[in-house]
Structures are given as C-alpha cells and as structure tokens.
Amino acid sequence: MATARPVVSIYNFENPSEKTGTMPMPVVLQSPLRPDLVREVHRDMAKNKRQAYAVKPKAGYDTAAASWCTGRAVARIPRAPGGGTHRAGQAAFGNQARGGGMFNPTTVWRRWHRRVNVTKKRHAVACALAASALPPLVMARGHKINQVAELPLVVSDGIQSLTKTKQAKEALKKLGCGEELQKVIDSKSIRAGQGKARNRRYVKRLGPLVIYNEDNGITRAMRNIPGVECAHVDRLNLLRLAPGGSFGRFVIFTEGAFKKLSDIYGTLKSGAPKKKGYTLPRAAMANADLARIINSTEVQSVLRPKMERYTHGIKRNALKSKELMEELNPGSTERRAVQLKSSQKGTPEYDEVQKKKKARIEESKKYNKEHKKGDETFYKTLMKAFEAKAAADAAKKAAEKADDEEDEE
Amino acid sequence: MHNDETIWACLGENGFCSFKVRWKEPKQDFCRNPYNVNGLCNKMSCPLANSQYATIIEEEGINYLYMKTVERAHSPKNLWERVKLSRNFLQALEQISKHLEFWPDRVINRCKQRLTKMRQMLIRMRKLSLKGGTKLVPIKKKTEKREATRELKAESAAKVDLAIERELLERLKQGTYGDIYNFPKKNFDSVMEKEDEEQELQDEDESDMEFVEDLGEDDEEWEDIDNKVEEVEVEGDLGMNDLEEVSLPARKKRRGKVEVEYEHEIDTR
Numbered sequence: 070m071a072t073a074r075p076v077v078s079i080y081n082f083e084n085p086s087e088k089t090g091t092m093p094m095p096v097v098l099q100s101p102l103r104p105d106l107v108r109e110v111h112r113d114m115a116k117n118k119r120q121a122y123a124v125k126p127k128a129g130y131d132t133a134a135a136s137w138c139t140g141r142a143v144a145r146i147p148r149a150p151g152g153g154t155h156r157a158g159q160a161a162f163g164n165q166a167r168g169g170g171m172f173n174p175t176t177v178w179r180r181w182h183r184r185v186n187v188t189k190k191r192h193a194v195a196c197a198l199a200a201s202a203l204p205p206l207v208m209a210r211g212h213k214i215n216q217v218a219e220l221p222l223v224v225s226d227g228i229q230s231l232t233k234t235k236q237a238k239e240a241l242k243k244l245g246c247g248e249e250l251q252k253v254i255d256s257k258s259i260r261a262g263q264g265k266a267r268n269r270r271y272v273k274r275l276g277p278l279v280i281y282n283e284d285n286g287i288t289r290a291m292r293n294i295p296g297v298e299c300a301h302v303d304r305l306n307l308l309r310l311a312p313g314g315s316f317g318r319f320v321i322f323t324e325g326a327f328k329k330l331s332d333i334y335g336t337l338k339s340g341a342p343k344k345k346g347y348t349l350p351r352a353a354m355a356n357a358d359l360a361r362i363i364n365s366t367e368v369q370s371v372l373r374p375k376m377e378r379y380t381h382g383i384k385r386n387a388l389k390s391k392e393l394m395e396e397l398n399p400g401s402t403e404r405r406a407v408q409l410k411s412s413q414k415g416t417p418e419y420d421e422v423q424k425k426k427k428a429r430i431e432e433s434k435k436y437n438k439e440h441k442k443g444d445e446t447f448y449k450t451l452m453k454a455f456e457a458k459a460a461a462d463a464a465k466k467a468a469e470k471a472d473d474e475e476d477e478e
Numbered sequence: 479m480h481n482d483e484t485i486w487a488c489l490g491e492n493g494f495c496s497f498k499v500r501w502k503e504p505k506q507d508f509c510r511n512p513y514n515v516n517g518l519c520n521k522m523s524c525p526l527a528n529s530q531y532a533t534i535i536e537e538e539g540i541n542y543l544y545m546k547t548v549e550r551a552h553s554p555k556n557l558w559e560r561v562k563l564s565r566n567f568l569q570a571l572e573q574i575s576k577h578l579e580f581w582p583d584r585v586i587n588r589c590k591q592r593l594t595k596m597r598q599m600l601i602r603m604r605k606l607s608l609k610g611g612t613k614l615v616p617i618k619k620k621t622e623k624r625e626a627t628r629e630l631k632a633e634s635a636a637k638v639d640l641a642i643e644r645e646l647l648e649r650l651k652q653g654t655y656g657d658i659y660n661f662p663k664k665n666f667d668s669v670m671e672k673e674d675e676e677q678e679l680q681d682e683d684e685s686d687m688e689f690v691e692d693l694g695e696d697d698e699e700w701e702d703i704d705n706k707v708e709e710v711e712v713e714g715d716l717g718m719n720d721l722e723e724v725s726l727p728a729r730k731k732r733r734g735k736v737e738v739e740y741e742h743e744i745d746t747r
Contacts, residue, residue: 074552104488204554205485205526211496218555245555315494357481 078219079324082228085218085243089225095330096337098221100199101352102206103192104316107307110193111314113183114307121177129170134161191341192350193307195334200316201278210317211274213252216245221320223327228279232286234293241277241294241321249276249319253296278309278318282325302326302333303343480551486527495519495526513544513558515588522584532578532585534563534592541570541596543577543589567597647673663689 078088134147147162160166200206202221207214214220224244231237241250256274259265276296281287288299300309302325310318322330333343341347362368387393395402411418440446489495491507498519499508507519515533516523525531529548534541543561550557561577563570571590578586647669649655 102484102488104493200488203480203485204551204557205480206488208554209489209495209497209526214554216555219553357484359483 077221077223077327079223079225079327080218080244082224082240082244085224085240085245092223092324092327093331095327095334096349097195097198097330097334098202100192100195100350102200102203102316103196103350106189107193107196107200107311107316108314110185110189111307111311113185114190115314117182119181121179121181123175123177123179124171126174128174129164129166129168130162132161188347190307191344191347194305194310195349197307197310197316197318198305198320198330201310201318201320203317206317207319210315210319212277212317212319213248214245214319216248217319218245221322221327223322223324226283226324229281229283229287229323229325230285231290234290237287237290237297238294241297244321246277246319246321250294250296252276257295275312276319277321279321279323280305280326281323282329287323302329480529480548482527482529486521486524489524489527490519490521497526515592523588530581530585532581532589534574534589534596536596536600539600540565541593543574545577563593567593657690660690 074094076091077094079090079092081087081089132149134149136145136147137143138145144160146160146166148158149156149161151157159168161169163169164172204214204220207220222244224240228237228240231240238250241247253274253276257271258273260269260272264270273295275298276294277298279287279291279297279299280302281299282302284299284301291297291299298309300306310316310320312318333341334349335341337349337351341349356362385393387397391402407418410416411422413419487493489498495509497509497511497514499510500506501508508517509519509524511525512535513525513531513533514523515525515531521527525533525546529551530546532543532545535544536542541563543563545559545561546557547559550559561573563573570593574589574593575586578589650659
C-alpha cells in the first residue's frame with residue numbers, strides 16, 4: 070500500500086502533546102529508497118577520514134647485508150657482514166629472516182581516499198533522508214521510537230534556543246525519545262579489540278540526530294547528551310544520516326530546518342535551487358506495489374484469456390487397454406470376440422471357419438492334382454532341360470578326354 | 479513513500495533489519511519484534527513491512543488483540559489499537575472474528591492460533607507455579623574443595639582418638655563401668671601407673687579393685703599389649719609391692735637402658 074502524506078505536524082517543543090501547526094512534506098522525503106546506493110556511497114565516503122599507516126621505508130633493509138653465494142655450505146640468503154657479534158652472519162632482508170623486512174611492505178602512498186560523484190552523494194543523502202521519514206525503517210535500524218508521536222518529527226524553532234543540557238534532555242524526553250536515550254546509556258561498553266588502548270575505549274549505540282537551522286545554543290545543549298548528534302540543514306552528512314551504511318537514522322527536525330529542506334532540494338520539476346544542476350532522484354517505478362498493479366482492472370481487462378495447457382493424462386497402452394484399442398482401431402473388439410468364439414465347437418463362427426478350412430484343402434488338392442502330378446510338372450520340365458545340358462556337357466568332356474589320350478600316345 | 483513492497487525489499491531477505499535472527503542450520507529466519515504474530519521473518523509476518531497487521535499479545539495473564547492500519551502508519555505512538563480479549567476462549571475467538579471482520583482470512587486464523595498458543599502457555603505457567611519446583615543450587619568447586627581440606631585439618635587437629643581414650647580412662651577410674659570389664663592385672667596396673675606418674679599412687683585405692691580371672695578367652699588380645707608394656711621404662715617401684723610378681727625379671731633387665739652409638743661412613747663425593 071503506497072501512501073505519501075501531504076502534510077506534517079509541528080510539535081511544540083515545550084509541550085509536545087500539542088501541535089503548533091503543519092507543514093507540507095518536502096519532496097526530498099519522498100525520494101526512492103535505495104539501500105544499495107547509500108551503502109556504496111557510505112563505503113567510499115567513510116574512507117576519506119583515514120590516516121595513513123605504513124612500516125618505515127627502510128624497515129628490515131638497514132643493514133649492509135650481502136649474500137655469501139654458493140660454496141659456503143649455507144643458504145644463499147643475504148647475511149649481515151662483519152664479525153664480533155651475534156648479528157654477523159645472520160640472515161637479513163627477507164621476510165622469512167629474523168629482523169628482515171615484511172612481505173609487501175605497507176606504504177603511505179596506498180590510495181586511502183575515494184572520490185564519489187557529487188550527484189551520487191546528493192542522491193544518497195536524499196535517499197537517507199527519505200528513509201528517516203519512514204517508521205518501519207527507523208525501527209528496523211534499531212531505534213526505539215515507540216513513544217514518538219510522528220515521523221518525520223518536526224519540533225518548533227524554540228528548541229534551537231535551548232542552552233542548558235538539562236532542558237534539552239527534558240525536551241527530548243517529552244518528545245518521546247526517552248527510551249532511545251536510555252538505550253544509548255545502557256549500551257556503553259568497553260570496545261573489543263586494540264582500539265581500547267588507542268583512545269577509543271568506549272563504544273555505545275547512536276541516538277537521535279537533531280537537524281537545526283539556526284544554532285542559538287542547541288548544539289552546546291545537546292552535545293553532552295549521550296547518543297545525540299546535531300547537524301545543520303545546509304551541511305547534512307551521509308555518515309551521520311546512514312551510520313554504518315544503513316539508512317533509517319532517527320532524525321528530529323526543527324521547524325526552520327524542515328522548511329529549509331524544500332528550499333534546498335526543491336521538487337522534481339524545479340530542480341534543487343541551492344544545488345546547482347541537481348534534481349532529486351526519480352523512482353524507477355512511480356507505483357512500486359506490483360501486486361496491486363497486476364490485480365488492477367486496467368491491467369486485468371486487457372489480458373488475453375488464460376491459455377489452456379494440454380495436460381497429458383496417464384499414458385495408456387493400447388495393447389493392454391481394450392477401450393483405447395477400440396478407439397484407435399474400431400472393430401477390433403468385435404473381431405476379437407469372433408476369434409474367441411470360433412474356437413468353440415458348435416458355434417456358427419466355428420462352422421464358418423471349418424467350412425473355409427475345408428474349402429481351402431479342397432482347392433489345394435485340386436491344384437496339386439493338376440499341377441503336381443504327371444510328367445509335365447514344373448520340376449520335371451526343369452530337370453529335363455537340365456538333363457539335356459548335362460548330357461551335352463558330358464559328351465563334350467568325353468571327347469576331350471579322348472583327345473588327351475590320343476595326344477599322350 | 480510508505481510502500482510495503484519497498485520496505486520489505488529494504489528489510490527482507492537481502493536487507494538489514496535489527497529484529498532479524500538468521501539461523502544457518504536449519505536454514506530459518508526469525509523475527510524478534512514483539513508484535514510479530516508467529517515469530518518468523520517473512521513478508522507475510524513482518525510487522526514492519528505490513529501496514530495492515532494484527533497480533534495477540536499477552537500482558538500479565540491477559541490477552542490483547544493489537545491492530546495497526548495504514549492510516550496511523552506515520553505515528554508510532556498511536557500505531558497499535560488494543561482490544562482486551564475475554565477470559566472465555568470461545569468469546570475471545572468471537573471478539574477476534576468481530577474486530578477483524580473484513581480482514582483477510584489468513585490474518586484472522588493466525589491471530590486465533592496465537593491466542594490458543596498463549597492460553598496454553600498460561601495454563602502451563604499456572605501448573606508449574608503450583609508444583610513448586612526444585613531450586614537449583616550451583617556447586618562451587620572452589621568452596622567445596624576449600625571446605626573439604628579444612629574439614630580434614632580440623633579432624634586431625636582435634637585428635638579425637640586421644641580425647642576418646644582420655645574420656646574412657648576417666649570413666650574407668652571413676653568406676654562407672656564397675657565390674658563389667660576384666661583386665662589382666664599387670665596390664666591394667668601398668669597403664670594406670672603411666673597415668674599417675676606424677677601423682678602418688680598411694681592415693682589410689684587399688685584394694686577396691688577386684689580382679690576376677692576370666693575364662694581365658696581374651697588372652698590373645700592382650701599378648702601384643704604385653705610386649706608394649708614391657709618396653710616401658712618404669713622409674714619407680716611405687717605401689718608395686720602389693721601386686722603379684724609376674725615377669726618382673728624381664729622388667730629389671732630393661733632398667734637402665736644403654737644407648738649405643740654407631741658410626742656410619744658417609745660418602746663425601
């Protein structure tokens with residue numbers, strides 16, 4: 070279900086149960102949600118605060134070591150020169166040697182920083198702001214906002230003039246942030262790892278981010294409250310809006326700041342007045358509710374009817390199934406029945422068959438009598454011809470034999 | 479824009495949600511959100527990714543029907559509408575059907591199933607509390623070890639055997655046992671002497687003691703004691719005059735033991 074509220078209420082910071090007014094929702098807060106984009110930009114932006122680390126350039130190589138080459142019954146690794154000390158003759162330089170350099174020494178000219186396209190960065194910020202306006206996303210990030218009256222939370226400008234931390238804390242608690250602030254206090258623990266010895270001893274969760282327009286004391290009032298961070302609307306940082314790369318930070322706007330969002334980012338049509346050449350990101354889909362679209366009348370009315378897919382039943386064997394055989398070969402059952410009957414004596418079918426058999430035998434006999442008896446049968450005629458030839462051949466052979474005998478004599 | 483599809487895309491299978499618990503074996507995702515109706519992480523049961531959602535939540539033994547709708551999606555404080563369900567199971571089911579009248583059937587069924595589960599859980603809880611249950615006390619290895627060692631030490635320090643011996647002899651002297659025990663005279667006297675070395679034995683009334691010959695059964699037991707008694711140095715013949723002389727020469731021999739020193743060669747390597 071897609072909803073985009075047209076109007077946001079403003080809460081009186083002194084008495085948060087009453088609303089001092091309403092304000093139209095800035096278009097930034099309706100930007101498409103792109104967790105992938107935010108993660109990517111955050112990843113690269115976070116690298117920009119890094120400080121270089123490396124081993125000394127000379128580390129492991131500050132000896133006049135040279136290899137002893139072959140012929141000395143030692144390995145060919147470079148060895149420290151000289152004598153009179155343990156160090157002499159010991160291996161040097163290699164990563165495997167004691168006191169040698171490391172493999173692939175870390176260097177200061179490693180590419181520590183990343184540049185990100187300005188438009189990309191701006192899109193990411195817009196996206197992160199939009200996420201902070203949706204309660205499910207803020208809850209999923211881990212903020213305790215069950216007592217918060219509305220999201221996005223806009224507070225009257227008076228809060229910007231607070232100077233005392235006590236007052237600021239009171240104000241936040243009245244706005245429903247008590248649970249959130251308590252969560253931060255409870256989560257303070259000693260960091261795991263070496264960081265604890267490197268001036269990063271404690272870790273704690275993040276609380277709300279208060280975005281203001283005019284600093285009349287608010288930063289100083291809020292800065293000692295654990296977990297609370299302040300930011301000026303003009304200078305919104307993605308690293309604060311989407312800590313760790315996950316969007317949905319719990320954000321509290323002041324009235325002035327909220328108004329200024331529209332002035333900075335404008336609309337899709339107008340572009341961003343304060344950011345030259347920049348327009349807010351457009352969603353790939355105006356309505357992302359796919360189920361609703363598919364089931365709508367507009368779509369359903371133009372669909373062709375559903376195709377009937379041919380479903381094969383169970384394959385039947387015609388040789389086993391008599392019904393199927395009849396279907397394929399009409400008359401086969403009848404013929405089969407006649408066949409069966411014809412072997413039973415006394416039935417008309419049987420007689421029929423016998424009659425046919427008799428007739429056949431008669432015919433055969435007649436034929437044999439005519440063609441297979443006497444002197445003029447096929448076989449005899451054939452043999453006669455052969456005999457004639459055979460006689461001729463025999464005579465010829467005899468004649469030849471006689472000639473041969475004459476020759477010999 | 480508040481769109482269930484996009485929100486599930488951000489949270490769901492490939493996204494991040496702080497309530498999600500992923501198990502690798504068996505492959506299953508769970509949801510730790512208290513409003514989830516069945517505890518699983520999927521699009522149907524995600525309370526965050528569904529604008530229209532209903533659950534049953536149990537508080538202090540009472541079941542409530544919680545509902546949320548799109549209209550209140552922007553306001554976390556007023557998001558959930560709550561209806562107290564009747565204690566009567568059938569009536570509670572009716573209530574669910576009534577409040578979720580035009581909701582999808584699946585939602586209604588899931589709520590009813592959850593209600594059943596909750597009620598069963600409550601029944602079990604009540605039964606368990608009646609049973610009382612065993613209290614589990616942990617065994618602390620360190621403490622146990624320490625106490626055991628101390629016990630042993632205390633036992634050896636108390637010297638129970640000696641105390642028992644003393645007590646028995648006291649009682650014997652006082653005569654609480656009377657005539658029930660028969661001891662061979664010499665042994666008895668020697669032990670008594672040992673006890674009264676510093677005292678004058680004339681205070682002792684030996685004449686009160688009557689020695690009755692036993693039937694000869696337990697002589698073997700006392701053989702060992704004979705040997706022990708003979709080795710004891712007797713400093714004086716106090717009170718021995720009244721007694722019968724039995725194996726006295728053995729005693730006299732042992733008087734004045736000579737200590738002999740032996741030299742041993744020690745290897746100095």
